[in-house]
Amino acid sequence: MIYTNIALGTASRTGQTLAGIMAWMIEFLTVNSKPILQVLVLPGLAFTLVFALVAVWFERKFLARAMLRVGPYYCGGRAGVLQVFADFIKLFLKEMIIPDSVNWLFFALMPIMVSFVPGLALILIPFDANWVLWDIGSLGLPMFLAIMGIAPLMPIFAGWVSNNKYSFIGAWRVAYMYISGEIPIVICAAAVAIMAGSFNLVKIVEAQSNMIFAIPQFIGFIVFFIGVLIESERTPFDLPVAETELVFGWRTEFSGILFGFTMMAEYVMLQAWSLLFITLYLGGYSGPIIMGNVIGSHIFWLLAKFCAVVVFVILLRCVFPRPRMDQMLKIGWSYLTPLALLNLFIVLGLKMWGVF
Amino acid sequence: MSNLSDFISSFEENYGKLVESVEIFEETRASIIAKRGSYIEIAEILRDEYGFVIPIAGGAIDYPEENRMEMNYYLDSPDSDFIVIYRVHLARDDLVLPTMTTVWEAMSFHERETKEMFGIDFEGHENMVALLLPPDWKGGYPLRKDFKGEGVE
Amino acid sequence: MPEPKIESEIMRISWGPQHPMSGQTRILLDTDGEKVHKIIADIGYTHRGIEKVLENRTLIGGIIPIERMNMVDSSNIGIGYVTACDKTYGLEVPERAQWIRSLICEMGRINSHLYAFGLQAEATAYFPAVFLWTTIDREVLLDLFEELTGARWSYNHFLPGGVFKDFPEGFEAKILEAVQYLRRRFKDYWNAMIENPMFEMRCDNVAILEPKDAIRLGATGPVLRGSGIPIDMRKEEPYAAYNSLDWEVITEDACDIMARTKVRFHEIGQSLNMMEQIAKEIPEGETRARFSPFSRAPEGEHITRVENSRGEMSIHMWTDGTTNPYRVKIMPPSLRNMYVFERLAELSEIVVADIPVVVNSIDPWYLDSDR
């Protein structure tokens, strides 16, 4: 209650709005507090950490297979299972070098924010009709896009704060890439919302019960997937962390556990975007019920689709070289955006003639 | 000028005087020893009139007992089956030469290397900076015969 | 209306010796945003003073340091030095030794071009696929080298007057088997690299080198032949067994990165044909002329020109009657190509992201240029 007294004390017009916000926050924390299981485990903390660890291990083994070699082998059992734990513990115990020509607070904060902000968007993904951590109903999709709009600012600040020429160019590339990747995604998401008739992610999933949106909006499906690749810096669009040109892009200066956070950030971003991609186009958690347990099969189907999408994204890394910056922008602006608009008009046409 | 013998004969009679000597030194090499005075004009003639536009390399050699050094430029032309070695002799005490980069631009690396290895100064060279040795090399020209390892601490 | 002067601020990036794509040299780039105005190559990081080291080695002892000049392609450098020694001593190399020398040179050339493809693939982040495939294909050749010469990289198999050892029995069958395997693999490389639309996007009409500029700047090897000028030392001054093998010089006239890559591809095709011919039609005979390694070198001065995988390498050797050479002047191909790379920023439009691909299309070997 202390906060509200301070707020009321000012008693100016801003005081009322400030009090309003405080009241709303307190009401939010007490009324719709979700069961601990949802907060901690599924769409919450454990899911992101476990996915980050498994994805790092899987990517190294999968790439090794693509290179016809073995990959991590001796660390833990015969398949290098504990390799990722060894990496993260070593990074944890490593000396964290903060260059002196750098604002140390901002420098230490940025990697944590880089991996934390995309994680925020995870709480909006519906795992079941009422298994949504932040149940704001019809604000689901716009809030997700709003949070993911802020997420690219963090790598830009991280690259800028580490005061190193390579990270400056990396941060500058992050800015260019996200603008050219964000607009097609938002247009395709709008098309999906129009076809489903609402912004509520749960209603979008229910609208896809008879036919998943990937089939009628196939163009939007492809454009959104390429947008996901651009947003989560995955090859063939990993220009901000182009290892061969800019040493490590915006992640060059971070050492120790700060670098561990940036490694995790790459996977949290991929996780958030691919979950939204599944919810919008592949029918979210809907799928044939197994053994009568509705919630269990919903979660199973969502995770199964999620694994399929992540495996496909990692597969792309073995197949494609990386385009140049100007070619990347040409793809974003002169191919993706017109296609997204075309998809929007097709959806409007279908909606007008009542096909959907 | 694809044939070696008529190149030698044509070069002999119209520029024989300006040059110290012209001879065939292996069956497919022409060796021209130039005079210090007409050093650059002969190079330009070789490039424009006889078509030797490909600069292969440039290097020097040191004869301490005869107290002289020799600077060689190796030149080739696309349509000839022989190469020309364009030489000039220098006394060991005044090691100054006009730069060849005005005639063949690609000789700049070789001249920088010869400068730091032998100590021959090339006037007119734009960025006469050390090419191979570390910038803080404390003296001694390594490829001279009388180099006793001064720079090596 | 005068063109508005865009106030641009040049930033100098140091592409230091410690950089995934820089190899053993440092490149200074003056960039404005992503566009590169000026490239300054700061070479000399692996200068070992080979020319000074050769002066206090005997003529036959000089093979060890000179083969370390370009480890990937040590056979094509060793052949130059050994041909120079043959000329100095006036030795007559038997026919079979010439054919074995050509075989080792061609296998070294394939090995070195594979290295170039690997780095070019790594430059465009095609790392997992092509870059590591080149390592497994190179192992096939390294096994052949190991069986013939006993070493994986610096073979020391050439001696003045011939070759150290004859083929182990059953070696020709192994060569033919390796040639079949590599031909199949290079079809995959062709599809994976040249036909890949993304790779074409990165390589087509980038860093164009006109034939006139290529000659003026002293380019050599695949860089020169990529601009359409058919100069190849194996045809100009045939050494080893190159005049009795039938092959032809490859040129492309697109003058860009894709052209240089294609030249290397087709040259590997030619090398594979030569390997096949050698394995089938190698004449009989002994493999070394009589020669005592510690005899005094007769006084004289000889120039030998040899086609390294990266271009024309020449050796000017002065001998003064003692066992050691008086002076050995080595003219490496990579020094000439490095100058071309330095001047490339003024000839055509290059951005920072292009630098790795451009460097690897010119493929200088920095130990080669530093000597």
Next chain:
Amino acid sequence: MEQEEQASRILENVPGASLAYKLVDFIDGWSRKYSIWPIHLVTGCCSPEFMQVSGVRFDMERLGVLPFASVRQCDCIMVVGIVSRKMADRVKYLYEQMGEPKYVVAVGACPTGKGPFYDSYSIVAIDEYVPVDVYIPGCPPRPEAIIHGMMELQDKIVKERRLGKIE
């Protein structure tokens, strides 16, 4: 060295301390042993061998050795091949920029003792500039020798004195 006495006093009289210390020491050694990230720096003519070792047949990544691009995240410099005077300063800069548990592996005869260029004026042995942990002989060393060298480094990491360990 007062840190040593303090550590030994705690280990004796606090009941569970030595067991906890052993556990932390084991985990610390095990994690550093299996995740050595060498830096992308090839200084000399053994570079093709370094590529073959991180290549397909002799795969260095089986031991967890993954070449990394930036100096901040690496904890091992593999000095691959000959080191000239000019390059040795760079290796020294890199050594100073690296995080604390750092190791140096001298791959090949040249960084160990100038190799076949023993009388050259511009070559140095690397241990005049940076302390070296493992020397790998050979010119160029065989890939099996390089991997054996990395395993030697792994044993050395496990046996290293850490946290004021008392024998």
